[in-house]
Amino acid sequence: MITLSNIQVTFENGSQSVTAVQDVSLQVDAGDVYGIVGYSGAGKSTLVRVINLLQRPSAGSVVVNGQDLLALQPKELRLARKRIGMIFQHFHLMNSRTIYDNVDFPLKSSKLSKRERDLKVKQLLELVSLSDKLDAYPSQLSGGQKQRVAIARALANDPEILLCDEATSALDPKTTLSILELLKKLNRTLGLTIVIITHEMQVVKEICNKVAVMEAGRIVEQGDIVSIFSRPQNTLTRDFINTATHIEQTLDKLTSHPSLLHLKDNDMLCKISYIGDSTSEPVISELTARYRVKTNILFANVEILQQTPIGNLIVVMSGTPGDLEGALRYLQSARVDVEVINSRLFQNQKVGDPA
Numbered sequence: 001m002i003t004l005s006n007i008q009v010t011f012e013n014g015s016q017s018v019t020a021v022q023d024v025s026l027q028v029d030a031g032d033v034y035g036i037v038g039y040s041g042a043g044k045s046t047l048v049r050v051i052n053l054l055q056r057p058s059a060g061s062v063v064v065n066g067q068d069l070l071a072l073q074p075k076e077l078r079l080a081r082k083r084i085g086m087i088f089q090h091f092h093l094m095n096s097r098t099i100y101d102n103v104d105f106p107l108k109s110s111k112l113s114k115r116e117r118d119l120k121v122k123q124l125l126e127l128v129s130l131s132d133k134l135d136a137y138p139s140q141l142s143g144g145q146k147q148r149v150a151i152a153r154a155l156a157n158d159p160e161i162l163l164c165d166e167a168t169s170a171l172d173p174k175t176t177l178s179i180l181e182l183l184k185k186l187n188r189t190l191g192l193t194i195v196i197i198t199h200e201m202q203v204v205k206e207i208c209n210k211v212a213v214m215e216a217g218r219i220v221e222q223g224d225i226v227s228i229f230s231r232p233q234n235t236l237t238r239d240f241i242n243t244a245t246h247i248e249q250t251l252d253k254l255t256s257h258p259s260l261l262h263l264k265d266n267d268m269l270c271k272i273s274y275i276g277d278s279t280s281e282p283v284i285s286e287l288t289a290r291y292r293v294k295t296n297i298l299f300a301n302v303e304i305l306q307q308t309p310i311g312n313l314i315v316v317m318s319g320t321p322g323d324l325e326g327a328l329r330y331l332q333s334a335r336v337d338v339e340v341i342n343s344r345l346f347q348n349q350k351v352g353d354p355a
């Protein structure tokens with residue numbers, strides 16, 4: 001549905017030149033909710049604006065719905081852009097117009113009659129749960145409600161794609177969730193393909209099925225959300241995931257205050273991770289039943305991503321050296337990933353390889 005190939009964007013400001021996007025290729029399929037995550041200045045906004053040619057790339061190709069956008073004449077491009085809606089962090093509503101008029105505005109150039117337009121505006125505002133705000137002005141709405149108006153307006157021309165440029169960054173966490181719920185609903189019910197750029201992994205975790213991580217104009221890692229969350233390859237990706245799961249912060253706290261742990265000679269501080277069908281409860285009860293290894297859970301976090309559970313636990317295992325060794329072997333066979341963080345017996349080992 002969207003294929004970006006070898007995109008480069010360089011801004012020339014007098015004698016200075018800034019390359020905001022460097023050799024980026026990505027593919028968004030119909031029905032995807034594709035997240036692009038990165039810190040400020042990574043090039044996310046520039047890249048997302050390339051998709052509808054609000055930003056023309058200095059090099060590369062942009063194919064949307066089978067059309068090479070860079071080859072289109074201005075009129076054809078205007079038509080192609082109607083099929084790509086966009087929403088922004090600061091909503092970009094017309095403050096002197098009512099909510100009704102804001103949503104009606106993009107329909108003015110359509111072939112719909114006045115009655116059809118009226119029906120459409122009302123349907124769109126119902127879709128975003130704002131039927132009671134037709135006559136209100138943007139200044140009378142909350143941030144979340146303004147973003148709902150912007151979404152209704154972006155959908156006026158029935159686009160197949162919605163680009164979201166930091167659409168929830170100005171909103172509080174609860175309102176953010178309600179907007180993400182709305183986007184999920186639109187993806188499900190209208191089949192809308194969504195590209196969402198954000199600096200919050202929490203947003204990606206909530207809604208995306210695929211993600212690309214950007215740093216200094218490049219994509220450093222991309223893939224489906226379950227693989228990226230369960231086996232991140234890049235340090236930056238790990239950093240982002242940690243902001244959403246808190247596992248590494250907890251481990252740091254625990255290892256920097258070893259006296260809190262009261263580890264005895266044979267105790268092992270471990271991080272246990274699993275994906276999908278392996279679940280922590282039977283595995284941990286097996287450790288006690290089969291190997292007489294006691295397991296004290298210090299921290300547990302389970303995320304459900306795309307209907308797949310991903311679990312992370314920090315545990316202290318206690319037992320004889322032989323029993324602990326058996327327990328590690330058992331965990332490996334149970335396709336559970338174990339990292340021994342602190343143990344006199346098994347220093348910084350990694351065992352297991354969940355699929």
Ligand SMILES: Nc1ncnc2c1ncn2[C@@H]1O[C@H](COP(=O)(O)OP(=O)(O)OP(=O)(O)O)[C@@H](O)[C@H]1O
Pocket residue numbers: 011012013018019020038039040041042043044045046047199
């Ligand atoms: N019109 C422009 N002229 C010159 N440089 C620009 C322009 N737009 C963006 N840049 C530069 O390109 C780089 C990427 O900016 P961009 O806004 O795409 O990043 P971002 O990841 O979206 O960050 P943020 O979340 O802060 O907007 C930055 O170094 C920025 O200063």
